[in-house]
Amino acid sequence: MDFWSKFPENFQRSVIKKLDYKSRCRLRKCSKLDQSLVDSCPVFLDRVDIQPRPGNLMYFGIGEYENCEELLCDKDCEMEDTIQDFLLIFKNSNSKLKTLDITHHNYRLHPEALNVYIPSLLYSMRSTTYRLKIEELSIGNYSEMININFLNLLKSMDPCTLKCLSIRKFPTQTPEIWKEIVETEQWKNLKVIQISEKTSVKLDYFLHTDRFCIYIDSLSAEECWRCIQKYLENPFPLHSFFQVFTSQELIMEEIFAKFNVKPKDDPVERRCRFRKCSKLDKILVDSCPVVLEHVNFEPRLGSQVYFSIEEELIHEHCGVAQKVLKDFLLIFKNPKSKIKKLSIAHFNFQRQPDAVNDFVMSLFAEMESFYTPNFLLKIEKLAFHWGEIRETVFLELFKKLDSKVFRSIFLRKFPIKMQELMMELVETEQWKNLKEIRLQEKLTIPLERIQPVNVLIVTFHSLSAESVWGYVKKFRSTPSPLQSFFQISTSQNLPIEEILASFDDPVRNDPLSNSDAQVKHTQRFQLSWSPKLILVVKIGSRRVKGTICRKNCPEEDFDALEEILVQEIV
Amino acid sequence: MSVENAPVVDVDEAAIPVEKKMYYRFESNDKKEFRVSELAIQQSETLNRLVEAMGYTSEDVENKPAIAIENIDGKTLKLVFQWCEHHKGEAIPVDDGSVPKIVEIPEFDAKLMDIDNGLLFKLIWAADYLNIVQLLNVSCKKVANMAQGKTPAQLRRVYLLPSxxxxxxxxxxxxxxxxxxxxxxxxxxxxxxxxxxxxxx
Structure with missing residues (x-):
C-alpha cells in the first residue's frame, strides 16, 4: 500500500510537525515533493549551539523542545555546512528558535573565528528576505567579535521575536557603533539584557528593558535615581529587575540626597547600631527577642553574599560572607529570637558550583566562633530552590537547625542520594518533627519512611499499591488540622486497581462536584479521631492526593491550602 | 485497563452494559453495530454535534435505527470507539499554533495502535473525519515515531515514499x-x- 502519499496533505503536515528534527531533515531528502512539504511546515527548536573549533570547523548542536536536555544533532562540521544547516531551520518563515548560543572557547588560538563566521553567515543570507526568528541570542565564553559584525548579526534578527540578549563580553566598542546598535529596532524591542563583563556604556540604553544586568565602571547618583524612577513610574511586569555592578564604590549619601522619597528606616541596622552604643545597651538589645518573617541569602560573584530580611524589605546588603554571617548570627543573640523562613538561593550555580557549600561551611565556622558548640539555629522553615548543595553539607545544616522550632522544608531537589546519609537524616529529631515537606523533584527516601505531616508534596519514580495505601492509612489515623493534605506524584502510572483492592473500606467512587477528568477514583474515608471531618482521597494515573475536609463542604477544603502555598515566594 | 477490556460494546459480541447511561448506536459501512457512551462521544466533535442535533431520548436510541457512519469500516470504528471509551471525560487539547505541544503516546494507545500500516492509515483517516483531536495527535505521533533514526533510504521503505x-x-x-x-x-x-x-x- 502506498502509505505516505495516500495521506491527505493535512495529515502529512501533522506528522511532520511531530517529527524530530533529524528525521525531518532526512524526509526532506527523499523527494522534491517531500522537500517542499517539509519546508512548508514551521519548525520550533529549543536551542542551537554554535562553537568555533580548530581547523575551520564548527560545532553545531540542535536541541529540541521535546528533548531539550540532549542535543539531537551535534557534530563538528565545515563552516559552510553549519551555515547551510543553520539557515535551513529558517526555511519556513514561521520557524522559530528559542536560543542561539554562540560560544567561542578557543578564542586565544583562533581569535578571528567568529569574525569570519558571522560575515559568512550574513553573506549567505544576502538573497533572503526573511530575518532570523530567534528569541534569545547568547554569546558566551570569551567570544571576540568586531562590533560591526555584532551590529550586523543583531540586524539579521527579527525584531519582533528577539527578546533577550545575553553577552559575556561586549565587542570592542566605539560610541558611533553603540549609537547605531541602540537605534536598531532589535535593541529597542529587547526585554532582557545581560552583559557579564565590564562595559563602557550609558545606563540609559538599558532602561527600556524589563530586566537588565550590567557591569559598568561607575554609576552617578543621578543615573542611579533615574534608573529607580524609571522602574517606579512604568508598569513593568512582576519580577522585573535591574542589577548594576560598578567598579567604583557607590556613595550612599549622594544617592540618598537625590531621592525624592525619604530612605526607609531600617530597624535591624538601628538595633545593631544601638547595640554598639554601650555595654548596657548591648545587654538591653540582646534581652529583647526578635522574630523575623523571612531571611534570604544569595551567594554572588566574588565571594559576596547578598543578605536580606524580607517581607516589606526591611534590611538588605551585599558583602563578604564573614561580615554578612556575623550580622545574621546576631539575630539569635537572644535565645527566644527566631526566623520564620530562611531561603538560600544561588542563581549562578553553573559558574560557581560550590558557592552554597562554601557559604554554609562559613556559616558553621562563624557559628562555632560566635556561639557554644550546642547552639542551634531557630528557623521554622528552610527553603532552598536555586543552586546545588552537597549531601553531607545539607545533612550537617539540617542537624544545625533547632528541632523544637524547625517545622518545614521546601526544596526543589532533594540533595541526599546515599542510602546511609538518607537513613541518618530520617532518624534525626529535625526530620521526625517536620510538619511540612515540599520537594519538587523526585525523592529517593522511601514513602514508608515519611511520617504523616500536615503538608506533603513529593514525587517518586514509581510506587507500589502497598506504599500508597500504607501512607493513606497512616495519614488517616493521625489527627491533623483541617485542610492538611498529602500530594504524592509519580513518573510511572500508579497501580490504581491494586490500590483500591487494598482499601479496608468498601471501594466507592464518590467524586467531588468540582473534580477534574484526570481523577480516576475519589474515596471519602471516615476519621476515627473526628466525627465532623473526613479524608478525601483522589487517585489519578500518576497522582494521589488526600485532604482533611469538612464533611459538609469537601469541595471548598480540598485544594484550599495548596492554593495558598503555591503563591508563596521562595 | 487493557485494550481488550475497553468498554466499547460490539453488539455481536458483548452484552448490553448495566450502567444507566445513554449509549448511542452506530453502524459501520460493513453493517457492524456499536454502542458508545454519551461521554465517550464527546471526544469526537463530529459525532458530538451529530447526536446533539438529533436530540435522541433513551427510547429513541433503542428504537430508531443505528446512526450510520458510511465512510468507516467496522474494524476501524471498533478501534476508534475503544479509544473514545478509554479517554472519555478527558480534556480535548487545543492547538493554538504556537510552540508545538509535546505528544506522548500512553500505554493504552500504543497497544491500540499496534496494528498494520493499512489499518493505522484508516484509523488516522477516521480520527480526522470524526474530528477526534487527541487520537489524531497520537496516531500522527505514531507515524512520526516510525521515522525516528531512519536514513532517507530507510524512510522511503517505511513510508513507501515515491521517488x-x-x-x-x-x-x-x-x-x-x-x-x-x-x-x-x-x-x-x-x-x-x-x-x-x-x-x-
Missing part, C-alpha cells in the same frame, strides 16, 4: 486523467517536433 520520477509520473497521470485533450495535444506536439517543425502553430 521524484514516480511523483512526476503520478502527476502526469493525474493531469491526463483530468483532461484527455491535453494528452492529444501533447502527442501532436511531440509528433510535430519529430517531424522537424519549429513552431506548433
Amino acid at each position: 521524484d520520477e514516480e511523483d512526476e509520473a503520478a502527476k502526469r497521470a493525474a493531469q491526463e486523467a483530468q483532461d484527455p485533450r491535453a494528452r492529444e495535444v501533447e502527442e501532436e506536439f511531440e509528433e510535430r517536433k519529430r517531424q522537424g517543425g519549429n513552431s506548433f502553430f
Whole structure:
C-alpha cells in the first residue's frame, strides 16, 4: 500500500510537525515533493549551539523542545555546512528558535573565528528576505567579535521575536557603533539584557528593558535615581529587575540626597547600631527577642553574599560572607529570637558550583566562633530552590537547625542520594518533627519512611499499591488540622486497581462536584479521631492526593491550602 | 485497563452494559453495530454535534435505527470507539499554533495502535473525519515515531515514499486523467517536433 502519499496533505503536515528534527531533515531528502512539504511546515527548536573549533570547523548542536536536555544533532562540521544547516531551520518563515548560543572557547588560538563566521553567515543570507526568528541570542565564553559584525548579526534578527540578549563580553566598542546598535529596532524591542563583563556604556540604553544586568565602571547618583524612577513610574511586569555592578564604590549619601522619597528606616541596622552604643545597651538589645518573617541569602560573584530580611524589605546588603554571617548570627543573640523562613538561593550555580557549600561551611565556622558548640539555629522553615548543595553539607545544616522550632522544608531537589546519609537524616529529631515537606523533584527516601505531616508534596519514580495505601492509612489515623493534605506524584502510572483492592473500606467512587477528568477514583474515608471531618482521597494515573475536609463542604477544603502555598515566594 | 477490556460494546459480541447511561448506536459501512457512551462521544466533535442535533431520548436510541457512519469500516470504528471509551471525560487539547505541544503516546494507545500500516492509515483517516483531536495527535505521533533514526533510504521503505520520477509520473497521470485533450495535444506536439517543425502553430 502506498502509505505516505495516500495521506491527505493535512495529515502529512501533522506528522511532520511531530517529527524530530533529524528525521525531518532526512524526509526532506527523499523527494522534491517531500522537500517542499517539509519546508512548508514551521519548525520550533529549543536551542542551537554554535562553537568555533580548530581547523575551520564548527560545532553545531540542535536541541529540541521535546528533548531539550540532549542535543539531537551535534557534530563538528565545515563552516559552510553549519551555515547551510543553520539557515535551513529558517526555511519556513514561521520557524522559530528559542536560543542561539554562540560560544567561542578557543578564542586565544583562533581569535578571528567568529569574525569570519558571522560575515559568512550574513553573506549567505544576502538573497533572503526573511530575518532570523530567534528569541534569545547568547554569546558566551570569551567570544571576540568586531562590533560591526555584532551590529550586523543583531540586524539579521527579527525584531519582533528577539527578546533577550545575553553577552559575556561586549565587542570592542566605539560610541558611533553603540549609537547605531541602540537605534536598531532589535535593541529597542529587547526585554532582557545581560552583559557579564565590564562595559563602557550609558545606563540609559538599558532602561527600556524589563530586566537588565550590567557591569559598568561607575554609576552617578543621578543615573542611579533615574534608573529607580524609571522602574517606579512604568508598569513593568512582576519580577522585573535591574542589577548594576560598578567598579567604583557607590556613595550612599549622594544617592540618598537625590531621592525624592525619604530612605526607609531600617530597624535591624538601628538595633545593631544601638547595640554598639554601650555595654548596657548591648545587654538591653540582646534581652529583647526578635522574630523575623523571612531571611534570604544569595551567594554572588566574588565571594559576596547578598543578605536580606524580607517581607516589606526591611534590611538588605551585599558583602563578604564573614561580615554578612556575623550580622545574621546576631539575630539569635537572644535565645527566644527566631526566623520564620530562611531561603538560600544561588542563581549562578553553573559558574560557581560550590558557592552554597562554601557559604554554609562559613556559616558553621562563624557559628562555632560566635556561639557554644550546642547552639542551634531557630528557623521554622528552610527553603532552598536555586543552586546545588552537597549531601553531607545539607545533612550537617539540617542537624544545625533547632528541632523544637524547625517545622518545614521546601526544596526543589532533594540533595541526599546515599542510602546511609538518607537513613541518618530520617532518624534525626529535625526530620521526625517536620510538619511540612515540599520537594519538587523526585525523592529517593522511601514513602514508608515519611511520617504523616500536615503538608506533603513529593514525587517518586514509581510506587507500589502497598506504599500508597500504607501512607493513606497512616495519614488517616493521625489527627491533623483541617485542610492538611498529602500530594504524592509519580513518573510511572500508579497501580490504581491494586490500590483500591487494598482499601479496608468498601471501594466507592464518590467524586467531588468540582473534580477534574484526570481523577480516576475519589474515596471519602471516615476519621476515627473526628466525627465532623473526613479524608478525601483522589487517585489519578500518576497522582494521589488526600485532604482533611469538612464533611459538609469537601469541595471548598480540598485544594484550599495548596492554593495558598503555591503563591508563596521562595 | 487493557485494550481488550475497553468498554466499547460490539453488539455481536458483548452484552448490553448495566450502567444507566445513554449509549448511542452506530453502524459501520460493513453493517457492524456499536454502542458508545454519551461521554465517550464527546471526544469526537463530529459525532458530538451529530447526536446533539438529533436530540435522541433513551427510547429513541433503542428504537430508531443505528446512526450510520458510511465512510468507516467496522474494524476501524471498533478501534476508534475503544479509544473514545478509554479517554472519555478527558480534556480535548487545543492547538493554538504556537510552540508545538509535546505528544506522548500512553500505554493504552500504543497497544491500540499496534496494528498494520493499512489499518493505522484508516484509523488516522477516521480520527480526522470524526474530528477526534487527541487520537489524531497520537496516531500522527505514531507515524512520526516510525521515522525516528531512519536514513532517507530507510524512510522511503517505511513510508513507501515515491521517488521524484514516480511523483512526476503520478502527476502526469493525474493531469491526463483530468483532461484527455491535453494528452492529444501533447502527442501532436511531440509528433510535430519529430517531424522537424519549429513552431506548433
